[in-house]
Amino acid sequence: MHNLKKLVWALLIVPVIGFAQVSEYQLENGLKLLVKPDNRAPVVVSQVWYKVGSSYEHNGITGISHILEHMMFKGTENLGPNEFSQIIAENGGSQNAFTGRDYTAYFQTLEKERLEISFRLEAERMRKLIIDDAELLKEREVVAEERRMRTDDNPRSLLREAMNAMAFMNSPYHHPVIGWMNDINHYDPEDLREWYQMWYAPNNATVVVVGDVDPDEVYQLAQKYFGPLAPEQLATVKPQVEVPQRGLRTLQLKAPAELPYLMMGWKVPVVTTAVEEWEPYALDVLAGILDGGASSRFSRELVRGQQVAAGVSAYNSAFSRLDDIFTIAATPAQGKTIEDVKQAVFAQLDKVKTEPVTEAELQRVKTQVIASSVYQLDSVFYQAMQLGMLETVGLDWRLVDSYPDKISAITAEQVQQVAEKYFIEDGLTIAELIPVATDNASPRPTSGDPHAR
Incomplete structure (x- = not known):
């Protein structure tokens, strides 16, 4: 009876809030913007998604999308190391980022009137990141330690990594998101600069905003901050279809x-x-x-x-x-x-x-x-x-x-x-x-x- 009541309640409420209007916009430089109003609290979540993750990588640079995620907090032409995070914190917000096999995403949660701060900062690092040699050396050590703690010293994680590497022969899902340790230890600044230039561009990004906002106003903010950014000639993503498995x-x-x-x-x-x-x-x-x-x-x-x-x-x-x-x-x-x-x-x-x-x-x-x-x-x-x-x-x-x-x-x-x-x-x-x-x-x-x- 409890489950039946829950199902009836779910069926009633899904049409009310599940199908809330999402507004979709496309800027001239290729950036896509999705806005979904949710007026239950005076907050807004802003996320920037890039179509790049470990499945875009090749041997020798595995994990480069993940370490670049780290470096995105280490300074731009107009922001010092970690200043991005400090500004968000000073405005009462929270922020983080994550890398997966198929994407890298950055997000902030702020009071609704402070969305402009998020857009200004994200637009800055979308095209003006500085890859500092000394910062990269420090971050390589951070990522290497992260790998040791989360994978090398965790037997179940190590087993999952080994299983994926065996299950996928030519699919890029063979690669661990964090990268192989030897690759982590040999990234150089130019590797990251090339990867950043290749994938971090408005025509490879989707900005998603959900919260107590007006879609047209969000669009105008996006035009102001992301609109002037130049698109990039993106790399061609080759099809990497896994070969048929022919035995246990x-x-x-x-x-x-x-x-x-x-x-x-x-x-x-x-x-x-x-x-x-x-x-x-x-x-x-x-x-x-x-x-x-x-x-x-x-x-x-x-x-x-x-x-x-x-x-x-x-x-x-x-x-x-x-x-x-x-x-x-x-x-x-x-x-x-x-x-x-x-x-x-x-x-x-x-x-x-x-x-x-x-x-x-x-x-x-x-x-x-x-x-x-x-x-x-x-x-x-x-x-x-x-x-x-x-x-x-x-x-x-x-x-x-x-x-x-x-x-x-x-x-x-x-x-x-x-x-x-x-x-x-x-x-x-x-x-x-x-x-x-x-x-x-x-x-x-x-x-x-x-x-x-």
Whole structure:
């Protein structure tokens, strides 16, 4: 009854706030502007998204998009090192940045009357960044330490990195976002200057503004600050389609850890690449059926029922720029092995292939998706992030509003079809963490600016 009430409430409220008008503008220099009013509080979120991330990089400079994100706070022609952050703080705002495989984004949250400050600062560093040799040397050390703390000293992160590198042979998703350590240690200033010049331009950027604003006034501000910036001759992005996998790939990684860990990844299409438009949504539903709370199959069957796993998760990334992987990860329960968990997961997947999921399971997942879509609207930041991410990976931002409908349209037969089609050995990569004795050393403290990924 509680879930039914939540679903009814969600269906009623989504048309009210989910489909709020988004105004789209295009400046003459190619910059795209998306503005979504949300007048519930006198605040505004401003985000600048660039179509560049680790999937645009090549061997030898992996991670360069991430370190450039760090350097964007280190000074421009008219701003000193870290002055950007100081100005935002002095105006009562917060700011940060993040780098992904398909994008790099910068954002500020401010009182609504201070949006102009954000635009002025972002326009300044869009074309007038200074790459200082000494600052780069310091930031290389920061990023190297970040990599050690978040990946090299984290066995599960290390396993995920190794699995991606094995699963993707020629797709740029082979590269870790933070970069390989050898590449980090050998960036030179000219590498970053070339990368900045190549990708940081108005015709490769989308500005997203959500908050208590008037769209036309925001457009006039964008014209004032971003309009005079010159566009750039952007590099041609070559298609890098992953070669077909023709057999099971396995790896074992030995690292200091207390428990073994299993990761399994199957090649799947995403919304940008799918021939059958519904397939990525059916895979999302399948992820929810397997791992969508206490009543999901993994929790019910493998954790509480068979007690073969201490924890099992399933995740599908439907909104990437390139084909991705559907990932299942698990920790064996005490007294159980990686092989025990692996066979239990295979048995659950075989069941999905041979028996349609129940109507109750479908409705549970659909209820969760609709409710989640509504709750996310409480955050102006997340509203902006959805718009920017979709636009930057090459999709229509209007998919923000259509996602619940796409999920609601998925049938049990479609879930069964994607399981049969994609959960096959020829598309599978299995990675196992083999614990080795630790030296009980205390982890080293990290360092770096708050915008560090």
